[in-house]
Amino acid sequence: MATVLVLGATSDMGIAIAKKFAENKYNIQLAARNPDQLKPAQSDIAIRYSVDCTLHAFDALNFSSHERFFNELVPKPDVTISVFGIMDDELTAFDDWNTTARMINTNFTGAVSILNIAAKYYMKEKKGTIVGISSVAGERGRESKLIYGSAKAAFSAYLAGLRNKLYKQNIHVVSVKPGFVYTRMTENLSLPKLLTAQPSEVADAVYNAVVKKKNIIYVKWFWRYIMLIIKNIPEFQFKKMNL
């Protein structure tokens, strides 16, 4: 039976993805800063899907701990999925370097740190799958997502580069750009119903992308075209817009 590692498993998307893979008979490794919070999810997955589910402490910001974290996983996961991320208030972040640094380090640096380690292991094994949950916010820099968007842009570029690097070694990399999703992160925003996905829809799309070896997925299909339009607005026009 194959094993999947979910990094950032306390998030709504993380838990939905874990359950989707468990339903398809993968053993599950849930990793989060506070794994005790995940004990109920652990029993749920084990009972509901009759698979093994283990909990692991993982702190995205503690880069030097990542090597040891990955080494201690038994067995090593066949699929590594990076779901963690934070979205702080952009005005606060602009004023306060610590908030900016934390947003960059969680959404980009921390993800690169752990996925480099997973990639090196998969290169040795000559097989494996890596999934990164990035964001449509990384498609083009704009005021309302200044730091978050640029960190996600960097992460998207990293995933694309990694896919290119690992392709020859039979290792597949999936970039996920979910668009709006109903999660704790967006609980207080009023989102357009048609454009917003449930965490379970993201999970279905991720599972499907892993099985069918898709490269870049958007969950709700029209996001691909929305972003295509946004990316094609000339910069002299774009800079004047409130986005």
Place this chain on the structure above:
Amino acid sequence: MKKSIANWGNYPVVESDEQFFSFTDQLNQLVKNNDEFIARGNGRCYGDASLAKKTISTLKYDNILSFDIQKGIFECQSGLTLDKILEVIVPKGWFLPVTPGTKFITVGGAVASDVHGKNHHIDGSFSNNIVDMDIALSSGEIISCSPVHNIDLFEATCGGMGLSGIITRVKFRLKKIETSFIKQKQVKAENLEEIISLFEKYNHYTYSVAWIDCLKKGENFGRSILILGEHATIDDLNEKQKKEPLQLPKKKQITFPFNLPSWVLNAFTVKAFNFLYYGKNFKKEINNVVSYEPFFYPLDAILHWNRGYGKNGFVQYQFVLPLEAKQGLIEILQRISDKGLGSFLAVLKVFGKQESIISFPKEGYTLALDFPVRKGLLEFLDELDKVVLQYGGRIYMSKDARMKPEILEGGYPELDKFKEIIKKYNPDGKIHSIQSDRLFLTSN
């Protein structure tokens, strides 16, 4: 975030700030940060019991915590819905000890309404099967209770409409089954006299319920179909069913796409529906083996069937009368028939004995009817309330959206004790709903 919410009857509709939690520490924060709230599950109570300016939803708190397959003991967080539980327990040879007519309710809701099923006369209500449970009080503290521990809190929580706190965890006993099928018997009754004598004749059946056509007058007044059932054994199954005796029913669901205009439901269409429903049984008695799904949850197959009552919504009216008060049953059905206010469903069941302070069930006959909301309805129901009280009966709070406080008080002799307990555990009065304010259970 503020939004318009309503429960299953689509009446009333209120503006509410609905908040969610996935972890216990988040719940603790929510309880502390809000100056008032009521817990809410899947919104399948009919009226305003789980409506308030601020609601705390349990729907994201839905993990299974343990399942003892040998002993049949199941433990979960309160936001888990019964349909998800069935998917896990049925293939292992277990069933819900008590289930209402929909599987789309949360376990927390099952306890807060202390739901009953077609087997109340044999197995009691949901709370009879609880081993223990946890309640988050308005202070943020979570404490456990059971029939032997913190008994007052336990008693005020079963059927207490969430007023004792937020139910967070429930451990309960399951019922052993050999197959997932039901051996069903349907018997036609020409009138009310006959259906009541049939209930008495078949009272040894685990499951029994009757559908009454309450618009019939004259000698067919109370025309009905009695539906009886037992969990089928392997020997009851045909060869095909025997191959997989504990199979889950196949998912066949359709969605009611929009609200029907309210004029669609009138005396004529309801009569036609009832005629067809009654007429589909040609024989006096039908015996067959069916999946548990159509037997327990016939309406779950049509998602959003409540839209059939139009955007004004409907009120479900459910009361219980003592066994000896058959005359009251006749009087109420007579008034409904005279008024022609229309009811898709008129469901009659028998309750066995039950000791409780705020739970609805008590020994007698219980009747549930749907009424689309229209002019004159509320006044009419007020009249029915008086008849119910006069015959020593009471009204089910889980269905209620309009009862007056004196009617509740008249029906529940231990009401003062209930109020004292909820005050003891929540002295700050933070927990209240539109219903509890209306019924003077809490002060606004």
